[in-house]
Amino acid sequence: MLRRFIRYLAIVCLAVGTAARAEAVVLAAGPQVRLAGYTSSALLNSAQDIQILIKFDIADKWHILSPEKGDIGLPTTVTWKLPPGFEVVDEEWSVPALFDEDIIAVYGYAGEAYYLATIRPGDVYAQQVGLEAEVSWQACFEECVPGNARLKFTLPVVEHNVLPSAEWRQVIQQAEQFMFQEAANPEENASGHDLLRVMFMAFLGGLILNLMPCILPILSLKAIGLVKHIQNEQRAKKDAVLFFCGVLVSFLVMASFLAWFRMSGENIGWGFQLQSPWFIFVLFIIFLLIALMFLDVINVNVPLINKLAVVSGRTQRLSSFLTGVFSVVIASPCTAPFMGVAIGYTLTQPVYLYYPVFMSLAVGYALPFTLIGFFPRVISRILPKPGKWMTTLKHLFAIPVLLTCVWLAWVWLAQVFAPKSPVGNSSAVWRVYDEAEVSRQVEAGRNVFIDFTAKWCITCLANEKAVLETEAFAHLVQENDILLYKADWTSRDDRITKALAKYGRNSVPLYIYYDGQTRSMKILPQLLTIDTLDLRQVDPIG
Numbered sequence: 001m002l003r004r005f006i007r008y009l010a011i012v013c014l015a016v017g018t019a020a021r022a023e024a025v026v027l028a029a030g031p032q033v034r035l036a037g038y039t040s041s042a043l044l045n046s047a048q049d050i051q052i053l054i055k056f057d058i059a060d061k062w063h064i065l066s067p068e069k070g071d072i073g074l075p076t077t078v079t080w081k082l083p084p085g086f087e088v089v090d091e092e093w094s095v096p097a098l099f100d101e102d103i104i105a106v107y108g109y110a111g112e113a114y115y116l117a118t119i120r121p122g123d124v125y126a127q128q129v130g131l132e133a134e135v136s137w138q139a140c141f142e143e144c145v146p147g148n149a150r151l152k153f154t155l156p157v158v159e160h161n162v163l164p165s166a167e168w169r170q171v172i173q174q175a176e177q178f179m180f181q182e183a184a185n186p187e188e189n190a191s192g193h194d195l196l197r198v199m200f201m202a203f204l205g206g207l208i209l210n211l212m213p214c215i216l217p218i219l220s221l222k223a224i225g226l227v228k229h230i231q232n233e234q235r236a237k238k239d240a241v242l243f244f245c246g247v248l249v250s251f252l253v254m255a256s257f258l259a260w261f262r263m264s265g266e267n268i269g270w271g272f273q274l275q276s277p278w279f280i281f282v283l284f285i286i287f288l289l290i291a292l293m294f295l296d297v298i299n300v301n302v303p304l305i306n307k308l309a310v311v312s313g314r315t316q317r318l319s320s321f322l323t324g325v326f327s328v329v330i331a332s333p334c335t336a337p338f339m340g341v342a343i344g345y346t347l348t349q350p351v352y353l354y355y356p357v358f359m360s361l362a363v364g365y366a367l368p369f370t371l372i373g374f375f376p377r378v379i380s381r382i383l384p385k386p387g388k389w390m391t392t393l394k395h396l397f398a399i400p401v402l403l404t405c406v407w408l409a410w411v412w413l414a415q416v417f418a419p420k421s422p423v424g425n426s427s428a429v430w431r432v433y434d435e436a437e438v439s440r441q442v443e444a445g446r447n448v449f450i451d452f453t454a455k456w457c458i459t460c461l462a463n464e465k466a467v468l469e470t471e472a473f474a475h476l477v478q479e480n481d482i483l484l485y486k487a488d489w490t491s492r493d494d495r496i497t498k499a500l501a502k503y504g505r506n507s508v509p510l511y512i513y514y515d516g517q518t519r520s521m522k523i524l525p526q527l528l529t530i531d532t533l534d535l536r537q538v539d540p541i542g
Contacts, residue, residue, distance in 0.1 A: 032059045032139035037151040038171050041162045044155040046124040048162055049089065052153065053171060054078065054135065056113040062141040066096035066107040074138040074146055074502065076108075078115055081132040085122015092116045092180040099140075108140075114175040128156045143520040195353060198342050199360040205339025206364025209331060239320040240373020244366045246324020251362035252355060254328070259351035274456035275492045277415045283329065284408040287401055294398035324366065330404070331365075343506050411455045415491050428474040433487035435499055438514075445516040447482040452500060452510035454489040459526065460509040467528040476533060 034057040040050055056076075058064060067075050080088055094114045096107035119131065136148040274280060339361065346357040431437075433450060441448055451468065453460040467473055477484060487496045489508055500506055503523065511524035525532050 032062045032141075032145055033057070033064060033137060033147055035135060035149055035151065037133070037153065038168065039153055039155065040164045040168045042155065042165075043158045043162045044121060044124070044129060045158055045160065045162045046121045049118050049120050050155070050162075051168075052117050052119065052131070052133070053168075053175060054115040054117075054133065054151065055171075055175070056109060056115075056137075058110055058113065058139070062139045063097075063099055063108045063110040064113070064137045064139050066109065067093055068096075068107065074136070076137040077135070078117070079134040079136075080117070080119075081134065082119065083122065083124075083129050083131075086129075086131070087120050087122075088117050089120045090118040094175070094178040094180065112178065114178055114180070116172075116175065116180060124157050126157065128154055130154050138521075143518075143522060145518070145520050195356065198346060198357055201342040202339065202346075202357045202360040203364040205342055206361045207367065209339060209365050210368050236373045240370045242320035243324040243327075243373065244370045246321040247328055247366035248324075248359065248362045249321075250325045250328035251358045251365075255354040255358040259354050274411070274454075275415075275490070277412055280408055280412045280415065280456070284405055284412065286326075287408065288405050291398045291401040291405060294394050294401060296395075328362075328365070339507075407458075411490065414455045428468075428477050428484055430484045430486045433485040433496065433499070435495070438485060441483055442514045442516060447480055447516045448485065448512075448514040449477070449482050450485045450487060450510075450512040450514075452487045452489060452496065452505075452508045452512075454508050456490060457508050463509060463528045467530060467533060470530075472530050473533065476530070 036055040036057070038053045038055070040052075044050055056064065064076050065074065067077060078091070082088070092115070094109060094112075096109055099106050099108055099110075117133075121129075131153040133151045133153075134148065135151065136146070139145045139147060342357060342361070346354055430451075433452075438448055438450065453464070455461070476482075487499060489496045489500075497506075500508075500510060503510060503512060509526050511526075511528065513522045513524060514520070515522070
């Protein structure tokens with residue numbers, strides 16, 4: 001009896017002593033972000049919810065991203081590891097601020113931020129329980145540094161009611177100055193201001209796409225139609241309008257496919273159409289027929305084939321429209337500057353926002369050749385009068401179309417007979433991309449370069465020939481002790497699709513460099529040169 005009384009008295013004293021404070025777990029997570037965790041009480045009653053507050057102290061000039069998936073970068077997340085029967089019933093975050101980063105906006109926190117979780121216990125039979133939170137974030141200032149930390153809370157279990165401590169009330173009052181909001185659906189975060197920004201970026205990306213290597217295979221189709229009617233201003237305008245319509249309809253159809261796949265629960269990326277061997281095979285047949293018609297080797301009178309003859313005068317209206325369609329099909333899988341970020345942002349938003357962004361992309365892409373069609377006199381002053389030279393030019397333009405056929409056949413073979421390991425022509429050693437291995441190497445302090453590529457992406461191939469397969473690049477890799485990883489997206493691969501989404505992108509090429517010493521991440525330009533790859537210029541952080 002005396003022992004039982006003493007034990008009861010000890011529990012009461014413990015409750016009184018610990019109720020006067022909140023348990024605090026402080027972790028110095030790095031030079032950019034420091035975490036502190038607080039519980040509403042140092043004791044746990046299985047019949048009562050318990051609240052846990054995590055405070056983010058962020059270094060001056062730095063900011064971390066909000067928990068919602070933004071335009072680019074990694075969102076801040078809190079993942080709980082709880083005993084069986086425990087569940088998180090409510091989560092709240094400080095209201096994020098708007099930051100301008102890489103032209104478009106991102107939401108995040110600077111200075112101080114808070115996360116509040118309400119946890120409902122299950123049946124508890126032990127004398128104490130452990131609650132564990134895995135926190136990850138990306139801190140940005142000139143460079144972006146991913147970080148993570150683990151907070152552990154060990155709470156003795158009691159049967160009496162537990163009241164919030166005075167210290168807890170003080171901490172919560174301080175946190176409420178930053179206000180709280182329930183964790184939101186990322187699809188509800190797109191504002192009209194953000195949409196206009198993204199539409200402008202898509203328009204610029206469409207314009208620049210005309211200068212990318214992707215456009216070369218279908219340049220002949222545009223040039224033939226332009227030259228054929230350069231002296232007929234009225235017809236040139238009609239061709240320009242039909243070409244514009246072909247481009248616009250193609251992008252809207254592509255947006256509809258992406259929306260349909262998303263609503264069906266499929267996770268696909270930009271350029272998905274060229275990840276199908278059957279689609280590649282059909283394109284090969286179409287372009288082979290076009291090349292043979294350019295060379296006057298065949299003159300097929302079958303109506304279906306005639307509709308594909310983009311230089312046939314008898315089907316000129318359909319030909320101009322199909323030229324716009326083919327230009328989108330071949331050129332769209334690769335991305336231009338601004339375009340990758342715009343698409344990556346759009347594909348995380350509600351599907352109805354796909355259409356204004358894709359329309360902006362189509363207008364930018366079609367505008368240069370449409371304007372040339374409306375002002376043909378500018379070109380006619382440069383070119384000679386129509387004559388035999390046009391036939392010769394048509395034969396010459398058959399060469400890039402035939403090269404396109406060779407490229408399509410190569411892509412098809414790569415998809416059907418996919419190699420098990422990446423292949424390179426320089427002394428640089430490439431490894432197959434593995435996200436877990438990359439994370440381990442970065443954590444171990446190694447420098448890592450990731451090449452997200454595809455054989456149907458002509459910009460990717462141009463970068464490989466000009467930079468990544470050169471001895472200069474191999475020397476740079478050896479000098480800086482860089483591990484190389486190649487993520488080949490030629491065929492559909494959900495792992496790579498998710499990895500692209502992690503960096504806020506949905507298209508290739510994408511080049512990522514991690515500096516192992518500073519743990520900094522850098523997204524490199526889509527058009528590479530040895531100068532842009534002078535990775536020694538990555539500044540230390542912290």
